[in-house]
Structure formats: structure tokens, C-alpha cells
Amino acid sequence: MVAAGLTGVYAESIPNFELLTLIMFCAGVLLGVRDGMLVAAVTEVIYSLLNPYGAVHPLVTVSQVLGMMAAGLAGGLAARVGLPGLPVGLRVASLIGIGAVVTIFFDLITNLATAVIFGQLVPTLIGGVPFALWHLFWNVVLFAILGTPLVAVFSRYRARLS
Secondary structure: OHHHHHHHHHOOOOOOOOOHHHHHHHHHHHHOHHHHHHHHHHHHHHHHHOOOOOOOOHHHHHHHHHHHHHHHHHHHHHHHOOHHHOOHHHHHHHHHHHHHHHHHHHHHHHHHHHHHHHOOHHHHHHHHHHHHHHHHHHHHHHHHHHHHHHHHHHHHHHHHHO
16 A cells, blocks of 8 residues: 555656545555554655655654545544445545545645744745645545545455455
């Protein structure tokens, strides 16, 4: 799952279009809350330290790790409450909501960390809005289209791992 996540982020060429959040959500579905969060943390630390745009400030790294751990947590909790077994329409709607919440949380804490570093809270948050909206749009689309079948598949493999 770490390798799949890193492949997704290093293959990206469009800013804020990434597969990592969905993959870390699926790690939670497959491995459960604890291990999904661990996979997300390890993946995000590697990506933040070896970011193709340059190393990230330690505070931003911590915020990115926490934000991505939320995706692993959400996946583990979603599997625990039966999301994979929902009818397709309800699963899509649930994944849209989960994808939106996880993405907003990630963008909010990383933008807050960046604002603290620059000492410009309001301008940094306002400047981040277009990027956050783009990120939100794509993650919602990815969660709905790819997440719907992936959650079902990873749920079946989770049962085999138990």
C-alpha cells in the first residue's frame, strides 16, 4: 500500500490531483484503523521528505502526516461500520462525503501550518482556496468513481487477512 501510494504521488503532474488520499483510505479499509493510519503516516513521511518540489518544512510535514493519517482512519472506520456492503448508490454518496471531509481536513491543517510558517494566516488561507477547491473536486470524483469498486475489493481481501 505504501508503494501504491508513492507511485500515485510521484506519477502526478497536475498540482493537487493525487491518488494518495484514496489509496490511504483503501489501506484503512484493507488493514483496519491502526494499520491504515500507520501506512498513511509512513507513506506521507517518505513523500514529504523526498518531495519532487523539495523537502517540506517540518511543521508542514507533521500536518501532512496527520492529514493523511485521517484518510487511513476514515477507511478503517468506514469498513468497520459496513460501508463496503452498502448498495452502490449509498456507497457512492458515502464516499463522496468521506472524500470531501478528509480532503478538507488535510487542506485546512496543511494550509494552517503553512500560514504559521509565513506568519500570514488570512492571506495564506485565502490564497489556498483555489487549490483546495481543485483538490476537493478531484478527490470527490476519485472517491466516487474509483473508490466505489476499490472499497468492495479491499473489503473482501480484509476478510481474508483476518
